[in-house]
Amino acid sequence: MVKVPILSNSNFLVFLLLCLIAILFNAFIHSNIVTESVLVDYLQNQMSYERIYKLIQAKEKWSWLNYTLLPIFYFFKCVLLTLWLLCGAIIFDFKASFKGFFKVVLMAEFVWLIPSLLLIIWYGFIDTGYSYSDIQYFAPLSLLSLFENPESLDSWLVYPLKSLNIFELAYIIALSVGIMKIMKKDFNKTLEFTLPVYGSSLVVWLLFITFLSINLGS
Amino acid sequence: MKKKIVGSVALALVLLCVWFAYKSITKLQQKEKVQDTQQTLSLIGEKLGIETLDSQKPAVLIYFNSECHFCQYEVKEISKNLSKFKQYQLGFMSFEPEIKAKNFLKEYGLQAFYLSVDENRLTTHIMGGVPQVFIYDDNSLKKHFKGEVKIEAILKVLE
Structure with missing residues (x-):
């Protein structure tokens, strides 16, 4: 992995650890949860076996790309969110550094490994008789999980309903605690900062993704 | 000065979000019409x-x-x-x-x-x-x- 100047040594190690765990989870899910038989079961009503196996072969051939893109995705996500928080700091008159905020964002990002871990535990060890649709709509502790039959929802609704979950709250708390530590302010003050600043980024992101899924989706 | 720049960016983003919402609603209405036609x-x-x-x-x-x-x-x-x-x-x-x-x-x-x-x-x-x-x-x-x-x-x- 190439070292990037804006990452200090400790930030780089945290980033490396985050990417490694995410890649491990991803690899486990793709090899042990989304198995060949799960995909065949899902696609066989519409596609012939010959075409399904070709599709699976192509998926395996390009799986390396998934792992290569993960660190790039995390890097850009963390940089963008850090810049967003820095803009918020200007409005709230908080004195903050890029490196400090970047570390907080990196640490908080570990929260997002929990849903993947839950998916591995749930379908890997508890409910092993699942279908591909179950994996697609797996969103524990989210608004989507309140729907008995999420498949019947319009596809553009799935992402926002999946995204509004308990982990977002945990993420906001993790960001607030991190900011509290680096800025030596009390938790209520940093929560009052994080809620509107991160919340606004979430609203913009959800609107953007929903816009894309409505306009580009079939 | 910094606050003014951030404020301008925020305003631009709000306008962009309004555009996203408008375009999305228009597209959804269009999709509904198309689905009716295809019936x-x-x-x-x-x-x-x-x-x-x-x-x-x-x-x-x-x-x-x-x-x-x-x-x-x-x-x-x-x-x-x-x-x-x-x-x-x-x-x-x-x-x-x-x-x-x-x-x-x-x-x-x-x-x-x-x-x-x-x-x-x-x-x-x-x-x-x-x-x-x-x-x-x-x-x-x-x-x-x-x-x-x-x-x-x-x-x-x-x-």
Whole structure:
């Protein structure tokens, strides 16, 4: 992995650890949860076996790309969110550094490994008789999980309903605690900062993704 | 100064979000209209300007593009199993120039099933990518497949 100047040594190690765990989870899910038989079961009503196996072969051939893109995705996500928080700091008159905020964002990002871990535990060890649709709509502790039959929802609704979950709250708390530590302010003050600043980024992101899924989706 | 810059960026983002929301709502309304149009063979035929379709007979309409490899597979499979479609109305529609689409179908001996539809009408009344397969019986839409679909799945709908 190439070292990037804006990452200090400790930030780089945290980033490396985050990417490694995410890649491990991803690899486990793709090899042990989304198995060949799960995909065949899902696609066989519409596609012939010959075409399904070709599709699976192509998926395996390009799986390396998934792992290569993960660190790039995390890097850009963390940089963008850090810049967003820095803009918020200007409005709230908080004195903050890029490196400090970047570390907080990196640490908080570990929260997002929990849903993947839950998916591995749930379908890997508890409910092993699942279908591909179950994996697609797996969103524990989210608004989507309140729907008995999420498949019947319009596809553009799935992402926002999946995204509004308990982990977002945990993420906001993790960001607030991190900011509290680096800025030596009390938790209520940093929560009052994080809620509107991160919340606004979430609203913009959800609107953007929903816009894309409505306009580009079939 | 910094606050003014951040404030301007925030205002631009709010405007962008309003635009996202407006475009999304417009598109959703358009999608709803399109879905209504696709419900009956007579209505979609009328909207697309196809006069040769008999709304009382079962029909299989395929929306394709000659350069899409899923469409190439679909067209090849239909051509191999053409006898199984004898009792149904079969039609291929594309937004490409007529000559290009016809030449492509000719390679598979299916040029006789080409339906000439104006590109604007087609993209207005069928949204999304190619291929798409519309299956009608008794003048109503029985199944709409998005993406390639095996012959058995098409025929099963019409059984």
